[in-house]
Amino acid sequence: MSGLAAGIRLALFGHKVLILERHNAPGGLNSFYSFDGRKFDVGLHAVTNYVEKGVKGTPLGKLFRQLRIRREDFGLCPQMGSRVSFPGIDLRFTNDVAVLQSEIEREFPRQIDNFRQLVREIETHDPFRLDDIETSARETVARFITDPLLLDMLFCPLMYYGSAREMDMDFGQFAIMFKSIYLEGFARPFDGVRRIIRVLLARYRDLGGERKMKCGVRKIHTSNGRAHELLLDDGQTITADHVLSSIGRVETERLCDDLPPESGKANIGRLSFIETINIFDRQPAELGWEDTIIFFNDHERFIYARPEDLVDPRSGVICFPNNYQYGSGQTLAEGVFRVTCMADFDGWSALHETEYRAAKKIWHEKLAHKAMEFLKPVPPKTLDDCTIYRDMFTPRTIKKYTGHLGGAVYGASEKVKNGHTHLQNLYLCGTDQGFLGIIGAMLSGISMANYHILRKT
């Protein structure tokens, strides 16, 4: 998705652009697939950064301007409402930060002024600075929020939706995520991520951009500190003045013939996830499940780290894509119940095929039941009764389809905000440049195309 956005920017100003995609579907981490006639989104729970029409100076507005896309084209529909659910305490939030504020005021009356100060601090933070030094978000935020429970609760959604690092995040990243989730909000197109991808593809095509699908880059030949030629999967070689790579930092380095094939090992992300999907014969709201997204944790502290077991079911994310305000009586044809938890890539990778299938079955069951502890109680067997289809992805699936080493959804733990690599004309965009989420991915492609190519040529 970052590559598509970069491609649009470059094509807009007359550059000849070719996008190479190894997969058969566009979108990268934010892609889609069909199975047994059903359409699924790969990663999308929500488009973050949602603001109402007319709100100025936000990432969403910048995105539409930079890509010259009409806001209506994405068809974003706002969420119903979400919550963070920890033992004995729930904080609801919507696309209006006043709701979260009043929840904090009720549950943590001594912290509300601190929270307001934190919001002010974050509002002054410029997310598009490319030269920021990484600092600990935990330390910075703890100067404002002094209750460790509230601290964990505020971090939980932000880490799940965009931290490549275990336990802590960079404060700049925290500020971006905080704004995108709490100060702005969640939305989703009725047709899911494919609507956004369709718009980007049409825009790119209209500007004369070219694509080559099912054809990745096998090797980057280098000379004199430059990417000199790309060797493609189909054996062709091509040259380009500039190369933008959205496949990841270490993944890109390892394609370069001037670096050892094992380079960058320490920088492979450690965080991967499993996700279970239950398709229902009814709307989740009919079961009393009306939230859009629930970030849950039942442990004393919130632990965001690669689990020792195959999965860490103590915390996770529940998503009901049905629960958006689609308007004019529109509802998704079937109910969708998605549950995500952290998972151990090495553990899943080591399983033999039969063990793998058995583990999937066991964990599907466990996750669905775990999630139900955070939902309005329903009679036993309800879940089985209304489930008409199941699907699931594991760290192995992520590696297979995204090429991310270690099945690391959010990529390397150390980001390269300015996108530079060791080669003069090779730049990173997307996940490992550091803007995450769907809007982040597009803005990453835009910023890198602007910064490295348009500004200079």
Place this chain on the structure above:
Amino acid sequence: MTNEDAQRLVLEIIAEIAPDEDLSDVKPEINLRDQLDLDSMDFLDIVMELRKKYNIEVPEEDYPHLASLDSCSKYLIPKFKSVSA
């Protein structure tokens, strides 16, 4: 080319890159950023459009000349003249 001509061309570009802005009452002497919601990404696009549409190059160190419509026309008129010559 008059000041008004040059300013109209700049406004046309702004209308294209920022269709959500109301340009009906832009004061030429006041900085664009003080009356419109424009950021550095938008200014890059103004520069890119000047090049694409009129073959005018604005080097990065000259970006401050694009601050207001008045400063735009003052800076751009000689450039328009030299490319059309």
